[in-house]
Every structure is written in structure tokens, then in C-alpha cells.
Amino acid sequence: MNLSRRATLLGLATVATLGRTRLALAAAPTQARFVVVLLRGALDGMEAVIPHGDPDLARLRPGLIPPASARHDLGGFYALHPALARFHALYAAGELLPVHAIAGPYRTRSHFEAQDLLQTGVGQIGMNSGWLNRLIGELPADGDPGGIGLAAGIGTPLILRGAEPVGAYAPVGFAQPDRGLYAAIGKLNAGDPVFGPAIARGLGARRFDAATFAAGPAPDMDEAGMRAPAGPARPAGGYGFPELAARVGTLLAAADGPRIAAFQLEGWDTHVNQMQLLPFPLAGLDRGVAALKVALGAAWAKTCVLVITEFGRTARINGTRGTDHGTGTVAFLAGGAVQGGRVLATWPGLKERQLFQNRDLAPTADLRALAKGVLAAQFGLGGAALGRIFPDSAAVAPMGGLLRA
């Protein structure tokens, strides 16, 4: 089944490339959209999706549990953080699937190692391409020099780096040279192994600007931290994501637009005053995913958004009303393609012996199982392709039943 499905994908791609028509492309199965949102800094999973039904929660983290009246209940045991109102609406519509007590295959508590491993999709440092880039390599070529992948915001994250070309979109506020000067600059850089290809690809991506945003100039992204008055700075992470998501959603919705995009959001490393600070990036995440849905329009039905973070945070509150680096956390699937409206978890419990190293939420699921399950269902990939995207993961079976049949 899977092999023949892959063959079909390849066949259609050939049609698309030879025909170079929108119709052929539109008929290709790459109509499926896949968006990854990386939360860099480690989201506290038990603050985002609160396991209030666990009798030990209140003992471990007094002062970190939002009141029952404010949080959004998910059927008696879990509840969404008060800032996730739009997530709750998606949940009610069956389009949001929180997956709890999950972690990557690594057990480091270093942000920097873990973020690399989260994006390379392996358990050991040493891989230098991202799993989303390898996914693109498994999909049929679409004849678009910009590729079907898109990095949203300044900087291409590691998850999208690798052999396959990817485009990029970020709003900028500088004056732009005319076509002739761009061409002359491209010529000066033609022999440069880095800048030559980057300029060619960047100019290819600019057509998005012309086609999609002709109506007006792009508003600026916010100046990090500067809007915050004195006192504890508000994390800049969530700000700007809704605006960027709206624009990138429009690109993804286009019949010949990119199909795969990655965002990276910051502001999750809540060692201090978590209850006061975490609502800002959570609200940004909430509004951004909702903005994607609006911008994608009918294409939302074929969309799956995967929200992941490098690890969770300590089960206990720390000395500065925050949490330190931990292990198990929550991930989200959102989208019209998602079989949502439920929480997927084997809950490990929060008794001392149930915590990982008597400290963290114990992981009972592997992020690679989640990602493999999504890719299998969304793109019809079989075990061999999934094994190339996630090397050394043969023992990790893809989760089933994640997406609507």
C-alpha cells in the first residue's frame, strides 16, 4: 500500500513537472499542508495543558495552577491554560489534539543540544540536516525553484536546512533596489558559493511579495523588548507570530504556493514568575494558529500544524515562582485534517516515584512517533521513507489515528 502510494506520488510529480501547469500541480497529492511551530526555550507542558485531575499537581506546584474558573476544561482531567481560548475553540471543533507526557529521544537538559536534536530528529549530536528538509526530499519535486518549503521569519531554522532548497519569507522595512540593480548584485556574487545561490533563491521568493502583498507595505515586526516599559521585560516571543502567520498562511493557501513551513517562537524559558510571563507567548501562539486557519481558508481542511518544544520543565515550582529545565511536556496537532477534540496521553502520574528522576514529568511518548504518524497519514509515506527522515528510529512505531481518515 505504502509503496504503491509513493509510486503514485512520483508519477503525479512527473506530470506536474512536464506539464508545468497549475492544474497538474493542483491535482498532485501535495495539496496537503504541513506547518511546524518550534517553541524554543522549553514550554512547560503542565502549564499549557493542566492535568488538574491529578491529585498530586497542587502539592508539586502551588502558585502555578490557574484557577478553575479561568482555564478551559478538556473533559475533566486536563484543561487548557486561560490564554489558549482559540485553541479551546479548535478543540471543540475537533481540530486540536494535545499530546501529553511526550519528549524527544534525548535526555539532555541543555536547551542548545536539545533544540538541535529536536530539529535534526535524532538522538545524538552529529546530524546536520533537519527532518523537515529530509521530508521535502521524500516528496515529489514540484518544478518550483523556490521549493515547497518555506522558512517563516528571519533565519532558516535547522529543521529546514539540508540538501533541499527552501524559500523564506520575512517582512522587511528597507528600501528595495530595482530589478536591474538586484541583477547586477546577483552577478557580482555569482561565483560565491554562499551568496550566489542565496540571492538567486531570495529573488525567486520575492514573487510572493509581488503577488500576495501588492496591496500595501508589510508592517514591521516588533522591536524586541523595546515596547516593554521598565520592570520585568515581556517576552518578545509571541509578538509578531499572528501577523507573520496570517501572511504565511496566505502563501500556503495559494494553489502554487509552498506546502511546508516552519516557524520558531521564543519566550518559553520561564525560570522566573511563570504565571505572569507565560500568558504572553501562549496568547501569541493561540492567536497565530487561529490566524493560520483564517488565512488558509478552504486549505485548512488539508492542513496539519505540529507545535513542539525541546523539552518540558520541572514538575515542582522552583524558588523564583518559575520552573527549571525538565523532560516530558506537551505537543499539539491542529488543523482541519486532525482527528482532534481529545487529549492523547498515557498519563504517568505525578507521585515522586512516577516522576522522571523524581523531578520531571515522565515521558510516555516519543516525539518521533508523533511526527512519523503525522507524516505517514498526511503524505502517505511508508516505513522506508520515514526511516530516512528519522534515522535509527525503527523501534519507534508511528502513532496511528492522528488525522481524519
Next chain:
Amino acid sequence: MIRFGLGGRPDQAPPADPRAWLLGQLDGPDPALATPEFAALPSGAAALAALREDRMRRKRLAREGGSLKEHFKPRGREMFRADAAAQLGWALRTEAPFRERLVWFWANHFTVSMRQGGTAALIGPFLREAIRPHVTGRFTDMVLAVERHPAMLLYLGNAGSVGPDSRVGARRHRGLNENLGRECMELHTVSLRAGYSQQDVIAMAKLLTGWSVDPRAEPTGFRFHPFAHEPGPQTLMGRSFPPGEAGGIAALRFLSTYHTTWTALATKLVRHFVADQPPAAAVAHVAGVLAGTQGDLRAAAAALVDLPEAWTPGTKIKTPVEYFLSVGRALGETEAKVPAALGMLRRLGQPLWAAPLPDGWSDLGGDWSGPDAVLARIDFAYTMAGRSHDRAPAAIATAALGARLRPQTLAAVSTAGSPREALALLFASPEFLRR
């Protein structure tokens, strides 16, 4: 001038003996600190006092129902902008650009970002009080100045970290924040190479409990609170350290001279000044100098200059801040207009003193050369090229790049349709984008 510096200026003659010129910059105290402009900037303690006053004024206004937008101009923001203007302006003008690069390198090694901890107004004092005085001194002294500075204590949340068994901890049921303890080991000193455990991180965090801030503690605003300090000795990486402020200092002295620290620092220095993939022999040489001198940063900087690999041009891609400064220097600019300059750095992808995470900005070209980032540079180049100036583009090109200027770039600059296009071509040429 380009590899070790910040790019040529039309009013500064290229050095006759580059090596002697670089080494000469390592002598004496930091030249910026001696200027009246820097002397007038606030201390860490003064910045803490201003932040406290801002908080009180904001609360009062909120209570009285006044409009924050109209009546509230935070002093913390003014201080941040004044320091940004002073330090960017100095980097544009300086005749000791290698020394300035070292300042920015160490500031990035010990990242404090305004994204966390309300530190914006404190980063300028941090650079002036903890980084600049030690750039050619001992690494241990820099570590001690850094980990005791309010900017770092607030950024990594240590200011409120309380020993669970201390008097404050027992009374108020408050406790530990591991963040500074972890990052001062992982990022600032021994690195993950040292193979320490979670227990070591906790021990280090406990040794640092009570290290906090106080606006009355001139000059930097550091205060040790004995009642918040965890009692009892701690075992860190197999060694016992006594409680008290002295225990934390002794632990930092130990970490800052541990053998893996030399390798970690040498790897970063060689990556910054030589190549993204640092040659092993070069790393070993610099690490050896650091070990042999027990962390003499002047000797380490001189060792970098002596590396033959460091003299291969164009192997490194400038970071946005380096690119921004080199364009300004090529145009002969002498001051940074704030906040306009801050907006430009943000759009180039490297907002000033606002790294996303405590490991600072990347030193790998691949992280700065995505299509979006490169186009942002070209558009910035075109924007800056539009600034009025009276020098001939070809003369600016020669002053900025010297022998690095390629014939085809000079030809393109000389035959461009307008001075603006000529300068845009210069700034967007590969030899200008690299260093």
C-alpha cells in the same frame, strides 16, 4: 583590518604593519572607558535605581488612572538608548577595532539579553563594568565580574534564587532557581565537555544563592544576601566548597580554570576569528596558551593573530552587527542614530543586545546567509547607499576593502549608474559581505 577589525574608514590610513597594529591594540586599558562620553553613562547601581523608580512611577500613574502613553517616559529605556548610541558610535569611530571586536565577542559569550529579566538598561553598564575592563586581562576576573553583575543575575533569574534551607527559604517557602548555575557551567566556563551531572548543577546553583542586586550597592549594584544563602558545603564536580559568598567565588575560580574551559573558549575564539569549522591544530594552540597562562586573555588574543590560518581572507561571513558597523565605517559615519540604528539591526536579524537565548548569537555563516537574510542585507546596503556623502564611490571602496577589493567589483562600482547604485554594489559584493 577586516578579519580582525570592523572594516576600513576613509579617514583612517591602513596600517603599514598589520600584525604590530593588531598587537598594539591589546596594550593598556579599554580606550572607550577613558572617554568623557562613557564616563557620563550610569553605573549598574544607578540603572537599578532608575528601574525601581520607573516601576514606582508606573504603579502610581496606574493607581491615579493617568495615561501611561502620555505621562510615562521610562528612564530605563532612555538609559538603554544612550548606552546603545555610545557603544555603537564608539565601534564606528574606533582606531582599535580588533580590541572592540574582542569586547563584542566576550559580550556575546556572556550573553545578557533584554528579552528576559528587565535588563535593557543594565546591558550597557554590564559591558562597561564587567566586560570592557577584562578583555585583555584574566578570564577568571571576567567571570567573577560577569556572574556578580546585576544584568546577569536578573537575566538568568539568580537575583531571586533562595537556598531552600536558608533563613529566607525556610520562612517564605521559596527556593532555588537553577538557571545561572547551569548556564555558567554549560555556556560560560567548563561546557558540556566536562560531563557534569544534574547534582552538580544544583550544587552550583546553591553556591550562588544569595547573589542578588541592590540599587544602593555602588558601583555595580551587586549585593550578597547571607540570609538567602544555602547553608552547608556543596560538592561540585567532586570538590567540596564552603558556604558563604566566598564559596561561590571559589567555585567560579575552579570552573573558570578547569581544563575543559580552555578548550571551550579556544573553540569559540577560533570559530569567531578563523573559520566556522575551527581547525583542530589552531584550537589546540590557543587552548594551550590559555592553559599555560591560566587564562590570560591578552595572550589568547595575541595567539589568534599568530595563527597562519587566521590570515586567509573571506572565510567568515560577517554577522549583521559587524556588517552594519562596517558599512557605517566605510561611509565615514561617526555616530549611530538611535533608535533608527536599532530598527535597522532588528531588520537585519540581530536586534542589539536581544539574543533569543543565553547562548548568544550564532557565529556560523549558515545562520546568517539564508535568502531572506541576504536580501535584507542588500536592501540595507541600498538604503545606506542613499545617504548623502561627498566622497567618490571608488575611493570609498578602496578605503573600505584595501587589497581585498576585486577588479570586477571596482569596475562595477566605477561604472554604476549613480553613486547610490555604486555604493549598493560595493556593500553587496561578496568581499564586503565576508571578512
